[in-house]
Amino acid sequence: MMPDVPQAPNALSPRQWLLVLVIAVAALMPGIFQIPAMDRDEARYAQASRQMLESGDLVDIRFQDVPRHVKPVGTYWLQAASAQILGGGPQAGIWTYRMPSLLAAIGIVAMTAWLAARLGGATAGVAAGIVMALALITGVEARTAKTDALLVAAILAAQIALHRIATHPDRPDGFFGGGLRSPAAFWLFHGIGLLIKGPIITLVVGTTIAAWCLWNRDRELLRRLYWLPGVALTLAVVAPWVVAITLKVGPGFLQEAIGHALLGKVARGDDSHGAPPGYHSLFFLLVFWPGTALAAGGAMLAWTRRISPDIRFLICWIVPTFVVFEAVATKLPHYTFPAYPAMAVLAGLFLAGGTGLIAGGKGRIAQRVLGAIAVLVSLAVAAVPVAAKIHLTGTVTPATIAATGVGLVVVVLMIRFLAELSLARLVQLAVGVCVFYGLTFAVVAPSLDRLWIARSLQPVIARAGSCETGPLVTAGFSEPSMVFVHGTDIRLSDATGALDILAANPICAVAVVERRQRDDFLAGVDALGLKVEAMGEVSGLNYSRGREIDITVYRVVTQ
Known part of the structure; x- marks a missing residue:
């Protein structure tokens, strides 16, 4: 017999990793192969990536003859590589262009589970990974060939490194010390994030750093980031393509990417996507489902244990991200996606050892309110297959009835989970949600021909x-x-x-x-x-x- 492999403290066992990853694949993969190319962003990204393969030009980004200078090149490179490797060339199906997003989403789930396990034990890690895998926002971005799942994966990797640097000041790393939790890892993933979607990653990690230093009244974190070699590493990742695109098209890329795609969204609602403050907080109740059932408990845990450096770091990650994007005029639900892994970690920590925080008073009231909202959202989500089919065709099919039937089972499982907040109940809920996602995304959605x-x-x-x-x-x-x-x-x-x-x-x-x-x-x-x-x-x-x-x-x- 092979000897048991010793586990690091608070690490997930192979069986627990298998559970998290199986749920992630079951929740995120259905529909990848079946749903046709979606308008508008997905089709634009996939087509621009296809044209890189058709033309052999891996520097300039174009949609037909029109320059597409709104985002950097990272996503297009990954999609083009995926289509070439998995589909044999530019005429590969849309699923090959989606594969980088799917793999990034699975990576987000895995990193979320790993971080939660490090902070609160294996149960917290499994719970956080499941919550992140089931979240509607993760599912949408995993199935869409664009930037956001890739960006969040880069942000999460950078934040894991930043968390290690911020919360362990007694352990001198050096620039390359500490493996993937070192300053070098932070700056490497920062550069990758820049190459995927520009300075959005800088905004998220930058506000986290600022909030941490202000809250702790300590600038030690700034010193431990090793700015000179760090910025040099980021430039080594980003500069070659920026120089190449500037030499090829002049300053047009930077003018468009920064002037329109970034700054143009700050003061006014770009592309008819303006909304008042509060938009992201409201949409959180939907796009984090079914994890909204744990949101009140996670918030309560964050407040009561805010003296803990680990919890304080999560707060510094979540709150400034929401504040900034609530203040920006242009709003879309995925803008706050970078904060959701931290919320899933809080949800996992709450489920693993903090449920007593809602035993009475305001905690119980908040949990009941969020629980009721989670049930209502479950009912609304369950109705989508039948409602969409009736709205578009005036008929229903056995597949739509089956999907809504499973959705109603999910409602029951949600009620049972709220009555007994446990990992076992969460796994049962996850099984129901995965079956619902399978029917809805792989069967019902592709059949909506209209x-x-x-x-x-x-x-x-x-x-x-x-x-x-x-x-x-x-x-x-x-x-x-x-x-x-x-x-x-x-x-x-x-x-x-x-x-x-x-x-x-x-x-x-x-x-x-x-x-x-x-x-x-x-x-x-x-x-x-x-x-x-x-x-x-x-x-x-x-x-x-x-x-x-x-x-x-x-x-x-x-x-």
Whole structure:
């Protein structure tokens, strides 16, 4: 027999790691392969990554011929590498472009579990990992080919290193001391985060450092960060690409990325995403579900044990992040995602040894209120499969009924968990949520054809095309998913542009015309003396704009 492997203090056992990772995969993977390319950000990121493979240009970032200078290159490199390795090239399916986000999300779960176990023992680690794996925000970002899961993974790694530096001042590390918890690790992951989404990571770790130093009235942490070699390491990660893109396109990237994508969101609601303060605190109740059931207990534990350096660090991580993003004019639910691993750690610590904090008084009231909200959110989430199917098609299917049925079981499991706050009940809840996610994301969501307009157009366009590689043009429906699904050469235009392409290539061209452009298109067809035939129609919901659309596919009749 092999001898037992000794475990480090407060480390998870192999069986506990297996439990956390199995739940993470079961919660986060369903739908990765089945859900079509989503508008708008996912399709833009995936298409830009595809074009890197098509062109061989790994420096500049473009969506068709338009420069995409709003985010750095890190995510595009990872997506392009994933598509090349897993899919064999640029025409790989959307799932290959999602794989970096999925792996990053699983990494977030693992790091959250590891940190919680170090702070409060194995039970806390398992609980925190499960809470992070089940959170709606984690599930959405794991299934979406964009930056946010990758960014949070980099932030969490940097914060783990920063926590080690801040809470162990009696252990001199040196710049490279302490392994992945050293100052070198902090600055390395800071550089990686910059390469993924610019200075968002600087904001999160910077406010954590500032809050820690102010609260403790001590600047020792600043000294222990080794700024000169640290900044040099960050520059070594970031500078080569920044120099390369600047030499290639001039200052345009930095002007766009900093002037519009960052500073433009501070004072005003960018891209119609403005909201008043309180937005993120309200959405937390939804996007952290089902972990909201432990939110009151986690907050109570944080307050009562704030003298502990570990707990104080978590507070310095969470509170400034929320305050800053509540103050910024532009708001989206994922902006506060970087704070959620710390919240999951608090939830795990509470479940592992702090449930007595809510035995009476304000703690019990707060827990009951948050528990009631968690049950209401559970009911709302359970209703989504049937409600979405009825809203979009007016019918229900066995799959939607089954998904909502499992959702109602989750409601019961949530009530049981609230009645007995234990790890065993949490695991039972996790099993129910994973089955619900599997049915909803892998079966129900892909079947909602009216949402996936670009996919629905594929067979109609295939029937209309009389040439193998004829030009395809859209008039009035220009969502990025059309480019990812139908190819980089598709023209996104209007009625006039569609007429020009049909007139120039009447034998091969195909026009995809949205209803609002149809009258102008048909009038132009008559004026040009062309004759067209409708090859099919597709109707659906453009969820990016929140409006119903009807599309007709035309080709020129040449005989």
